[in-house]
Amino acid sequence: MDALSRIPQLLVYGIVSGSILSLGGIGVSLTYSILGFSNFAHGDTMALGAYLALALLPVMAQLGLPSGSLGPLSFGWDFVASLLLAAVGTSLAVILLDRLLFARLRDTHRITLMIATVGVALALRNLLQFVWGPQPHYYTTTIQRAILIPQLGIRIKPDQIFIVAAAVLLALLLHLFLRYTKMGKAMRATSDNTALARVTGINTERVILWTWVIGASLAAVAGVLVGLENKFITPELGWQMLLSIFAAVILGGIGNPYGAIVGGLVVGISEEVSTAFISTGYKPAVAFAILILMLLIRPTGLLGRRR
Amino acid sequence: MSRLTIERVVSGYADMEVLHGIDLCVPEGEIVTIIGPNGAGKSTLMKTIFGLLKPTAGRILFDEEDITGLSPDRVVRRGLAYVPQVENVFPSLTIQENLEMGAFILKGHLRDRLQHIYELFPVLGDRQKARAGKMSGGERQMVAMGRALMLDPRLLMLDEPSAALAPNLTATIFERIAAINEAGVTILIVEQNAKESLKLSDRGCVFAGGLKCFEDSGPALLANEEIGRLYLGG
Ligand SMILES: Nc1ncnc2c1ncn2[C@@H]1O[C@H](COP(=O)(O)OP(=O)(O)OP(=O)(O)O)[C@@H](O)[C@H]1O
Ligand SMILES: [Mg+2]
Numbered sequence: 001m002d003a004l005s006r007i008p009q010l011l012v013y014g015i016v017s018g019s020i021l022s023l024g025g026i027g028v029s030l031t032y033s034i035l036g037f038s039n040f041a042h043g044d045t046m047a048l049g050a051y052l053a054l055a056l057l058p059v060m061a062q063l064g065l066p067s068g069s070l071g072p073l074s075f076g077w078d079f080v081a082s083l084l085l086a087a088v089g090t091s092l093a094v095i096l097l098d099r100l101l102f103a104r105l106r107d108t109h110r111i112t113l114m115i116a117t118v119g120v121a122l123a124l125r126n127l128l129q130f131v132w133g134p135q136p137h138y139y140t141t142t143i144q145r146a147i148l149i150p151q152l153g154i155r156i157k158p159d160q161i162f163i164v165a166a167a168v169l170l171a172l173l174l175h176l177f178l179r180y181t182k183m184g185k186a187m188r189a190t191s192d193n194t195a196l197a198r199v200t201g202i203n204t205e206r207v208i209l210w211t212w213v214i215g216a217s218l219a220a221v222a223g224v225l226v227g228l229e230n231k232f233i234t235p236e237l238g239w240q241m242l243l244s245i246f247a248a249v250i251l252g253g254i255g256n257p258y259g260a261i262v263g264g265l266v267v268g269i270s271e272e273v274s275t276a277f278i279s280t281g282y283k284p285a286v287a288f289a290i291l292i293l294m295l296l297i298r299p300t301g302l303l304g305r306r307r
Numbered sequence: 308m309s310r311l312t313i314e315r316v317v318s319g320y321a322d323m324e325v326l327h328g329i330d331l332c333v334p335e336g337e338i339v340t341i342i343g344p345n346g347a348g349k350s351t352l353m354k355t356i357f358g359l360l361k362p363t364a365g366r367i368l369f370d371e372e373d374i375t376g377l378s379p380d381r382v383v384r385r386g387l388a389y390v391p392q393v394e395n396v397f398p399s400l401t402i403q404e405n406l407e408m409g410a411f412i413l414k415g416h417l418r419d420r421l422q423h424i425y426e427l428f429p430v431l432g433d434r435q436k437a438r439a440g441k442m443s444g445g446e447r448q449m450v451a452m453g454r455a456l457m458l459d460p461r462l463l464m465l466d467e468p469s470a471a472l473a474p475n476l477t478a479t480i481f482e483r484i485a486a487i488n489e490a491g492v493t494i495l496i497v498e499q500n501a502k503e504s505l506k507l508s509d510r511g512c513v514f515a516g517g518l519k520c521f522e523d524s525g526p527a528l529l530a531n532e533e534i535g536r537l538y539l540g541g
Contacts, residue, residue: 037424064389182411185400191406192397199391200454201383 003276006016006152010272016160016229019167020270023222024241025248025260026174027215033191033255035102041223042219043238043245044124045090047247048234049220051128053079053086060085072158072236074142075228081226090220091213098212106168121239128235136232139224163225169191170218171261183210191255247287253304262302266290309337309368310462310493311356316365318355324498325351327517328338328365333462335511338484338494340525342538343514344499349497350392352514353466358382365536369462384412388460392467392497395451402431405439407452409457417457424453435471445476449460449483463487464495469511477503502539505529513538 024046031039039045060078061067067076097120105113146155178184183206190197190207197204219238225240227233248267252259267287274286294301311333319325325348325508333339341349354360356367358379365393367375369385377385388409397405406424410417425432428449434442441492448468455463468484469477481503488494488507498504505511508525521534 182407185404185407187412189397189404192399193394195359196391196394196397196407197377199383200408201380201390201458202408203380203411257378285499 005153006276008271009155010276011112011269012154012156012160014269014272015265016163016268017272018265019164020222020225020229020264021241021244021248021262021268022261023167023170023218023225024238024245025252025264026171026257027219028245028249029252029255029257029260030187030211030215032249033257034187034194034208035113036194036291037110037117038246038254039112039215040117040242041120041124042117042215043240044121044128045094045216045219046226046238046241047128047233047235048093048238049086049090049216050223050227050237051132051137052089053082053224053227054132054139054233056082056089057139061174069142072144072147073162073221074140074144074159077213079139083221086224087217091216094212094216098208102260115189125235125239132235134235136234138232139227149163158230163229165220168239170221174214174218174257177214183207187211206301243284243291244268244287247291247294250299250301253301255301256301259301259303260272308335309333310370311495312366312368312371313352313356314366314368316352316362316367318351318360318362318365320322320351320360323515324363325517326355326362329514329517329519331512331519333493333495335493336491337509337522338488338496338507338525339510339512340496340498340501340504340508341512341514342498342505342528344538345499347514348517350466351517352364353389353391353464353495353497356382356464357387366522372408382413383458386458386461387454387464389463389464390448390451390455390456390466390468392470396439396442396447396454399438401436401438402442402450403435405454406431406457409454413458420457420459424456427456428453431505445472448472452480452483452487456492460492462493462495466497467499468496469498478498502529505539 024042028039028042057078060081060234065081067078070076101116101120102113105116144157146157148155175211178188186202186207187210189202190204194204223238226237244267248263249260251266252263267290270290271283271286274282309332310525313329313331313419316326316329317324329352343349351360355362358377361376366373369387374382374385397408400408403421406421407417410420431449439447442450467478470498472480484494485507496504505525505528511523511525511528512519523531
């Protein structure tokens with residue numbers, strides 16, 4: 001098959017992986033805008049979520065949640081419940097980390113904080129490896145039949161539709177939260193100007209808590225969805241995606257969660273479509289090229305504003 | 308009664324002491340203006356009162372209660388409000404959202420309060436959904452003042468409310484300040500371009516080099532030839 005005729009199918013893959021990148025990127029962008037540092041532990045937070053869901057799956061089944069497949073999907077209610085509880089668990093873990101570490105460093109230089117996140121990243125990944133080992137784990141071994149759409153020349157699995165739908169739903173919920181709730185508005189205010197937020201009476205520590213919870217929840221979901229798409233998880237899962245996530249976030253404009261969504265899709269699609277023309281091995285190079293290009297041409301990103 | 312009392316306050320930044328022992332009294336219901344050259348420490352005093360900087364010595368009393376070193380959100384709850392000199396609105400929020408943030412610590416509906424601010428500044432009422440970052444300097448100053456008034460503060464602190472405004476807008480702003488004071492709010496103003504402000508003021512103080520070097524009633528300060536020559540541009 002020639003390169004051009006493969007593009008519709010690669011677009012589908014790109015939208016699926018882009019959805020996951022978007023979910024991961026939102027957390028990085030929010031943390032940057034509210035707390036002022038780049039969180040290199042975000043990828044490993046995703047992996048933590050993926051493993052928490054893995055650990056919860058048998059528990060859910062024991063609690064009597066049906067594990068039979070939901071329609072054409074490869075998973076059942078036990079998986080959905082594990083996904084949601086993994087988001088809760090990951091949030092709690094990240095809040096604990098904030099209390100133990102980041103809160104103490106709140107007023108230090110952002111470079112100090114960034115280095116601390118690198119330490120957390122290493123610690124988390126090694127913890128996962130220590131508990132679950134370096135070998136891959138599987139949520140399900142069900143084989144799924146792809147849906148063919150010959151007119152468009154594409155095939156798509158029901159799980160992939162689920163991934164995109166979940167990402168769209170969560171992005172929509174985030175939008176409603178930021179736009180219409182008091183805490184969402186306070187988050188935007190704090191991201192505009194922390195000192196002014198404080199003299200206005202906004203409880204900025206509570207804003208920070210919400211930032212972690214949203215970022216960690218979306219990271220956990222993203223991590224689980226990676227496992228669903230790849231069919232397996234390893235402790236490396238998040239770390240491997242970090243470059244693409246940062247490329248997405250910077251492309252969209254770091255600090256802007258909407259930018260992270262757009263950036264995630266662009267990077268995801270670019271990476272997949274590139275494989276029509278260059279070897280799959282160069283996928284990370286595509287993200288890297290986007291990152292460098294953006295930093296050269298427009299460092300504030302597509303939707304970014306000057307800070 | 309004294310609404311705000313500053314006693315021998317020493318404050319500044321990590322590497323530099325700016326205020327070297329300031330005494331100041333803002334009586335209930337009055338307007339007090341602080342004037343003084345660039346770098347005199349006027350903004351530093353406001354930041355110190357509001358808990359953004361911690362004084363290394365001295366006391367700050369609000370309605371006879373010690374508020375020295377309280378964090379800004381606690382200070383807000385006591386009934387003080389502060390409009391900083393620069394960057395005093397949330398640019399990506401709409402006018403209405405800026406005002407809502409002013410009442411963050413309140414639960415429940417804000418409609419009456421918003422209505423009250425829109426009556427005070429009708430321009431804002433016409434543009435509730437516009438982003439504050441897109442507004443002119445004068446409108447931004449109104450948004451900032453409106454935000455600070457959302458909680459019905461007992462003391463309003465304004466840092467250079469007329470800085471960089473056209474003369475006709477300056478007049479509007481000071482007319483609004485007078486109206487706010489009429490409604491019972493005590494006001495502490497810092498001004499460089501101080502004539503307009505002193506006209507309204509019950510008292511005026513002159514700061515220089517981190518010390519208060521002169522204090523008198525507003526009109527007397529305006530009439531004082533030496534002060535006029537040194538600080539009011541002739
Ligand atoms: N964030 C800061 N960090 C360190 N030093 C500062 C800071 N802000 C102000 N200063 C210094 O503190 C001194 C007093 O500044 P302050 O802003 O209080 O003056 P001001 O009287 O408000 O002047 P202006 O009329 O220009 O607003 C100045 O020497 C200034 O350089
Ligand atoms: Mg100043």
